[in-house]
Amino acid sequence: MYPFLSVLLLGSTALAATIDLPLRKRAVCGPGIGSCAPGLCCSQAGWCGTSPAHCGGSSCQLEYSDSCDTVIPPPGSSTEDVARDQIGSVPYGVRIRQCTEPKTLALTFDDGPYDYTSEMLDLLDDLDVKATFFVQGSRINRPRFDDESTQWPAVLRRMHDAGHHIASHTWTHRNLNQVDSDIQRSEIIHNEMAFRNVFGWIPTYFRAPFLECSVASGCQGLMNALGYHLIDASIDTKDYENNTPALAQIAKDRFLTGILQDPAEGGGHIVLAHDVHQQTVTNLTEFMVGTSLAHGYRLVTVGECLGDPKENWYRDVDGGSTTPTSATTTTTTSSSGPEPTSTFIISPDQTCGGATGYTCQGSAFGNCCSFYGYCGSSPSYCGTGCDNAFGSCLPQSPGISDTTNGLCGEAFQASCANYGDKKCCSPHGYCGNSATHCGVGCQSLFGECN
Ligand SMILES: [Zn+2]
Incomplete structure (x- = not known):
């Protein structure tokens, strides 16, 4: 059972009136x-x-709610009516477990974008490796990835540009064999x-949550009808259950056993891992690369490992909406913690800023709300991109300063010139040293360019 604590999402105008009410709930649905x-x-x-x-991810009970995410x-x-010609020679609507191109290996990362995705992109840049990301729309503790008031669209654009x-990895990570055809x-x-x-x-590429997409459930037929290649894996690292420095060795061993076969x-091999787990980013990936x-594999994307040209990986679509949703809600948590002293609620979970409205000022995690919406006290939280509307930040020196976390450019008035070997500021405001960073569009005011 949950501890004596409950979480409510309130309109900000209602907040002041309800903040002192005892927040008690017991199982009332299901x-x-x-x-x-x-x-x-x-x-x-x-x-x-x-x-x-309550509403996020796949744990919200669809049978007893009308408002699950x-x-x-x-x-x-x-996008229901988008034309879906089955282009290329890679089959549609059937499970694909491995690469067809000889001696290729495709690293794949599911469930992001999330807290560690930017660091993963840094790492892959450093290692000069291209990978495949199966992206999930909306999850608990991370709003939908197209919300322009959050950092996630920028993280994904950087991923694509790199x-x-x-x-695709579904909207809310439902097991597609366990939901009806409407939800599928x-x-x-x-x-x-x-x-x-x-x-x-x-x-045009898709991986099913839990790799669950059978013929009997109608899932594979739907994949075929909607024009998707259904990608499984030949090596499952099980990084999600081995996410500590000690256990990471198990994931490494699973990888090694896999590529020796x-x-x-x-x-070639398709390798399953997740960019939402810290050990995968800080430990496992460099080992896998x-x-x-060392075993003579060429590291490529899933599309490349199946011999599919890049123009077949996506279908152009018109009619998007770029209207950001309003950020007028504030999340508040009631517990035995300190009472808030203003309309801002002190972050109970390290998140802060636009996505949750929490402030870091006085939080257990540090007073600085980073560009990515997390509280901390190190320069990577308090430096470049820190949001002083939701906490305090390092005093910003006038003019252009050295970046503290690899964000750069006009928006941050920060330069890459002294950021290790990543001295080029890319068109999207990230320090790096690849052609994407240093070539066309490189911001010469904020670092070096080719
Ligand atoms: Zn997943």
């Missing part, structure tokens, strides 16, 4: 109990509410709408 009132979500633990913890599409028109392959469909269409809002295209018919190269 099997044998019934549904929440219209507009409320039934959480996994059987509480009605409207917070991300699963059924709420992103802005803009549906040459990685981007694919909306899990795919809603994610497409979000891709359309960020990029103006929808992907040659794939059938002289093809080094080991692959």
